[in-house]
Amino acid sequence: MQDAVARQDLIDILLADRKRFVEVAQRVLKCRARAEDVVQEAALRIWQSGSGTELHSPKGYVRRMIRNLAIDAVRQVGFECRLLAPIAHAEGAASPCACPQERMEACQALKAVFAALDLAPARTRRAILAHRLDDVPQKTIAAENGVSPTLVNFMIRDATALCRRALDDEIGMVPAAVAA
Structure with missing residues (x-):
């Protein structure tokens, strides 16, 4: 029962300062829509977590979680850009067989x-x-x-x-x- 209360407190903090948390994510991501996605992801993770630890600064915890998720999103996009070549370069790629x-x-x-x-x-x-x-x-x-x-x-x-x-x-x- 204590976990549910802690989760609900964190969700309440996230909802109360949602605009500020979106701005934190937007500074990292440079995109408001993706920042909104990160804040929603944070809300889902808070809701699914079973954290039973005492938090000294719940607001700082939520801010740090959102910032870390935003950094992870930037890394993921960078990885995808390195992994997937643009369509313009696809014509030069070798096919498994000529025809x-x-x-x-x-x-x-x-x-x-x-x-x-x-x-x-x-x-x-x-x-x-x-x-x-x-x-x-x-x-x-x-x-x-x-x-x-x-x-x-x-x-x-x-x-x-x-x-x-x-x-x-x-x-x-x-x-x-x-x-x-």
């Missing part, structure tokens, strides 16, 4: 390539994946499979041709990076 459509086309092309590789013999599929993705030398692939390096070269050539045909069927042309 969403290009990314979708690349995904479709990759799916077509893997579908084509699924049709290839298992030994050919393993050879091209090991050589192109894992950078395993053709001689090593030949030794692991017990075949000649020339046969590995032909398997990789055949699988590459299969992938190019799949890309040509999928998107109508072979991208320059794949054609090379």
Whole structure:
């Protein structure tokens, strides 16, 4: 019950000198509307607090609370300004990918390539994946499979041709990076 009385006393002080408290906040914030918001925030915090301590200067306590909230509001605005760039600078920002459509086309092309590789013999599929993705030398692939390096070269050539045909069927042309 004593907390409720202390809260009510602080609210009464805030309401009695509301204009002066708004001016205190306005000196820090340089904006009357934001100062009003800070005073309302102080009222809410006083109302929600469960302070059971004895205050020697309740009016000074409320003034200090409002001033601190105003300083916090200034800091928050400064943080937001540093965090968020103005719209004018947004055009220069890099996007995650150059173009969403290009990314979708690349995904479709990759799916077509893997579908084509699924049709290839298992030994050919393993050879091209090991050589192109894992950078395993053709001689090593030949030794692991017990075949000649020339046969590995032909398997990789055949699988590459299969992938190019799949890309040509999928998107109508072979991208320059794949054609090379």
